[in-house]
Amino acid sequence: MSGHSKWSSIKHQKAATDAKRGNLFTKLTREIIVAVRKGGPSPDANYALRLAIQRAKDSSMPYDNISRAIDKGAGTADGIQLQEMVLEGYGPGGAAILVQALSDNRNRTVQNVRNVFTRGGGGLGESGSVAWIFENKGVISIKAGDRDADELGLLAIDAGADDVTVEKDYITVYTAPQKLEEVRIALERNDIPIESAEVTMVPKQTLDLDEKAAIQTLKMIDNLEELDEVRSVSTNVNFSDATLNTYATAK
Known part of the structure; x- marks a missing residue:
């Protein structure tokens, strides 16, 4: 999972940029709303909501925003129905890309995601094409x-934790989804500062690409994550430090 470890560290750095653009809070609000509607407004009784709230706090989302999102999820006045979606496809060089979205219009979201794949030199696949x-x-x-x-x-x-990887001064800890909160709390009790914690899709095996294809894949992921309805993007690409530095410098 070492390739994903590098990706985890840059995703955290990208989150700060997303916050400046404003779309990160939109995504986090959607997650909270869906969690409330599926499991109720009490974090004590709703594990998914606890995780969503913690992610919002990790991203410095103001408490008032979190509270409003919970209230919106508990109410029905806005009439918005958000649907969880998983879209799969391939990027340049055969990179597997898995997109998780929350949408109030499935057809629009599919078209938006398809357009990004097509413009980026990839293609949207059938259900099950890369999820495995x-x-x-x-x-x-x-x-x-x-x-x-x-x-x-x-x-x-x-x-x-199930596994731990170290990339320079970044440590990535992998757990079973249901153990995430327990491990996080244990680490915090040992005064270990957590930069981020989430349940996400991790590749079982990674793929090495040449620099051109890897940079094209990073650009595609950025464009996908700019879509308001996209909550997360996972890939199996093992990005080298040189590629990440080149891409960061060029942006």
């Missing part, structure tokens, strides 16, 4: 700072 490449995992990102990375990794394993 991924598995649902809890993913916790930690910046080691002055702490010993190996020590932090052992603490995570002791707390119930």
